[in-house]
Structure formats: C-alpha cells, structure tokens
Amino acid sequence: MYSRTTLLAVSGGIDSMCMADIFVRRYASECLAVAHCNFNLRGDDSDGDEALVRRWAEEHDVRLHVKSFDTRGFASEHGVSIEMAARELRYRWFAELCTTEGYDEVAVAHNANDNAETLVLNLLRGSGVKGLAGMSAESSLPYSEDTSVKLIRPLLDMTRKQIEGYALANGIRYRNDSTNSSSEYKRNMLRNEVFPIFERVNPSVVRTLNREMGYYAEANEILSDWCAREAEDLLREDRTRIPYAGLLSKRHWRYILYHILEPYGFNSATLASLEDLLASDRTVSGKRFEAKDHAVLTERDSLRIVSMDKFSSPVDEVIMPVRCAGTYHFNGRAFKVETIEWTPDMPLKQPEGVLIFDAEKLRFPFVFRPWREGDWLIPFGMRGKKKVSDLFADLKYDSFMKNAAVMISDVRTEGMAECQHVAGVVGVRTDDGYKVSSSVTKSVIRISIL
Numbered sequence: 001m002y003s004r005t006t007l008l009a010v011s012g013g014i015d016s017m018c019m020a021d022i023f024v025r026r027y028a029s030e031c032l033a034v035a036h037c038n039f040n041l042r043g044d045d046s047d048g049d050e051a052l053v054r055r056w057a058e059e060h061d062v063r064l065h066v067k068s069f070d071t072r073g074f075a076s077e078h079g080v081s082i083e084m085a086a087r088e089l090r091y092r093w094f095a096e097l098c099t100t101e102g103y104d105e106v107a108v109a110h111n112a113n114d115n116a117e118t119l120v121l122n123l124l125r126g127s128g129v130k131g132l133a134g135m136s137a138e139s140s141l142p143y144s145e146d147t148s149v150k151l152i153r154p155l156l157d158m159t160r161k162q163i164e165g166y167a168l169a170n171g172i173r174y175r176n177d178s179t180n181s182s183s184e185y186k187r188n189m190l191r192n193e194v195f196p197i198f199e200r201v202n203p204s205v206v207r208t209l210n211r212e213m214g215y216y217a218e219a220n221e222i223l224s225d226w227c228a229r230e231a232e233d234l235l236r237e238d239r240t241r242i243p244y245a246g247l248l249s250k251r252h253w254r255y256i257l258y259h260i261l262e263p264y265g266f267n268s269a270t271l272a273s274l275e276d277l278l279a280s281d282r283t284v285s286g287k288r289f290e291a292k293d294h295a296v297l298t299e300r301d302s303l304r305i306v307s308m309d310k311f312s313s314p315v316d317e318v319i320m321p322v323r324c325a326g327t328y329h330f331n332g333r334a335f336k337v338e339t340i341e342w343t344p345d346m347p348l349k350q351p352e353g354v355l356i357f358d359a360e361k362l363r364f365p366f367v368f369r370p371w372r373e374g375d376w377l378i379p380f381g382m383r384g385k386k387k388v389s390d391l392f393a394d395l396k397y398d399s400f401m402k403n404a405a406v407m408i409s410d411v412r413t414e415g416m417a418e419c420q421h422v423a424g425v426v427g428v429r430t431d432d433g434y435k436v437s438s439s440v441t442k443s444v445i446r447i448s449i450l
Helices: 015-025 044-061 071-078 082-100 112-125 130-134 159-172 185-199 205-233 243-249 253-264 268-280 390-396 399-404
Strands: 006-009 033-038 063-068 106-108 138-140 150-151 242-245 289-292 294-300 302-307 319-321 326-330 333-341 354-358 368-372 406-410 443-449
Touching: 006 015, 006 082, 006 150, 015 033, 015 044, 033 044, 044 063, 063 082, 071 082, 112 130, 112 185, 112 205, 130 150, 130 205, 130 253, 185 205, 205 243, 205 253, 242 243, 243 253, 243 268, 243 302, 253 268, 268 289, 294 399, 319 326, 390 399
Parallel strands: 006 033, 006 106, 033 063, 106 150
Antiparallel strands: 138 150, 242 302, 289 294, 294 302, 319 368, 326 333, 333 443, 354 443, 368 406
8 A cells, every 4th residue: 555645746748747657557546646837938838738737637637736937037036047947946846735735755757867967967067976976766855844755756767768668658648848959958968969979989878877876876875974974073163163273184184175065055166266275375364265055264273154144134233241251252253351460571462363452451341242334443553543444444354254353342432422442353453542561561351262
C-alpha cells in the first residue's frame, strides 16, 4: 500500500508526461496530484501545454493545480535569468502546495541526460566536488520549511532515448517545446551543440558521466565529513568568524574555506579572490567580498560572515554604559576595558585595535554607542575638528563598517548638544583631549577589540 501523497510536476513535455503515466499505472489516483506551471514564455504554445495537462488530469481523475506566472517580470525585478526565475517560481509554489495541501513529496522528470548536462554546467561555473555529484534521486524540497518533504527524481536513471522509447510504446501524448531547438539558453546550447560532439568521442557519454557522478557523490560525502570536522575546530567559539591563524594553519585551508562559505552563496570567482588575498603579503583587513545575501569582511585577525541586510538596516540606537573594567559586548563586537597604572616605559602608540585614554580625562562611567551623523573629534596630535564621517571616508569604510563602528562618549556630555564630540572611535582613534601624557598621566583606561 502506497502511503505517501505525491505531487507530480508536469509541464506537458515528453519527460513529465511519461513520468505521470508511470505513476498513474502504479499508484491509485488518490495518492497523486499534478502541478502545472504556465510560465507565459511561449504565447499560445504555453496555453497549449496547459490544455494538454488539464485534459490528462481529467481523464485519469487526478487532482490538478495550475498557476500562471509573469516569469519575465520576475526575472527583471530580481535581476536573474529567465531560467533561474522559472526555477525559483515553480519550487516556491511547489513548497507552498505541499504546506497547504499536505503532499509528502514532489516528483520532477529530470533524466540521465539532464543530469549529465548539469554536471557540465557545474564544471563551467565552478561548484566544487559537490557540483560534480550532479542531481540526487532524492533531496529536500527547495524553499520548504518542512525538511521531511522530499523532491524525488524517478526518471534519473533513464536516458532521453529510453524515455522516447517508452512514449512510443505506450502511446503517450506530449507536446514539444519549440525553444528546445534554440541554443539561447545555456542548457540548450550544451544539449544541441556540445553533447553531440561528446557522443562522437564516446557514444555512451551520458551513461559514463552518470556512473562517474555516483563516485563523485561518495567522494563528496567523505570530503564533507572531513571538512565539517575541520570547520568545527575553527568555528567553535563563533560561527560567524574564521580566525586567520587557525585557517591558514590547516594544510588544505582553501577547500575548508570553500566548505564554510559555499552554503552562503559565494561563487568560485569570489572565493578565488579571497583566497588570493589571504595567501598574499598584501594588507588583508578592510576588504569586503559579497554574495547575494551575505558578505565576508576581512578584519584584523579574522574573516567575519554577515548578512547583507545589515548593510541597509539602520543601527538600533542603543547606549551601553561602561561603569567599570570588564568585557563588554556591543553592536556585534566584544571589547575589553582595563584600568592600568601608567609607567614611563609604556608606549603611547598601541597595537592595532587598542586605544588608551588618560583615566583622569575619560572617567567611569562612559558609554559605548553607535555612530551618529555629525559626530566629530579632534584626532590625536591635531588641533582642528574632524567629522567621524570624514574619518570613515579616509579609512574607506563601507555602510556596514560605519554601522558597526562604536563611539566612546563621555557620560558628562552624552544627551547634551556637545554629545557629538566623541572621546574616541573604538579600535581606530582617540580624541586629543583625552590623550595620555607621559609626564602627567598616572593611570590609563585601555580599550581593546577582542
């Protein structure tokens, strides 16, 4: 007894119509439903596909869901290709149907040829060993919040020629997509122009590549297990920070970095640029590498992974009082505040990320707060005012780095008009009025970024 309910993704083409026929022969119609996407990309042909699927569902007494999409409009609005737009639209809708209707799995009609083409596409755009494994027969449904809902590919072992043979033997009605003969899309270009050349070299290229993908999938599992252990060692203290020292001490640090960042959407070109920077003698800190939804920021001693939302989101106006020495966490960063006796042998110039203040000038309590437009200070050793925004420009800060910056504000002026005069910018600059004087200072407050 078949206990699962399956949503069949049926386009009207030969692959999906054969898949629908196989399922309806094996399982009761009550266990099945059909979902058809009309992407409105081919005018009357798109409507003809929908009409065929409607007729098939009615003849076989299978529940039908149809949805019409403005695919070109979605692609333009989101800056993606037509192919990517269609993929996202259909899988989001499938996930929605599984949630509202209670379907256990979605069946799509990818075949062995599709899988071989996917392997080559992955190689061309760069996808690591994971991409060499191609498509799996079963995986979690994209965009579904319920990880138990599966995406299955029941035709993955069948070649296109075998599917054509099945259709002929069983009188399957289907429609040809006229765009398949065009090489406008990358997959069609491979199918129409590249794979015929491959088949001249190896007539069994599709079978060969599918067999090799099985080995690649096993190799990927072994490699993923090893990388996961190495990554856990690096990210034990903070899942969003990758310490340089720990990373570069690993023998295969480049692939470990790929393993950590690839799930965030970083492509091979971006990762290659980041790897080159880490392996060079150039200044590392202050750079930003972007994916669609995340960015990697290079800091003094680590890489930080952040959501791109932070680049456009205003920082909450929160003020943290600093009443005594200790460790403080503010605005996504950690700081150590110390009071130490000043001695003549202590250097005025501190290591990067460390500031010192005369404890008689900057007194407890003071406050940590975000940067505000109009904040200013007199940089150490200078006489005139300098807007903090100009300081950021000198340092080439982007919007996220500005939002992440922490001002040190004297509690005696905070809340007054003078509060825009800051005592310092944590890890960056000290105001001249709070500087340490080797002849006068008796004790200092030292603030260090952890």
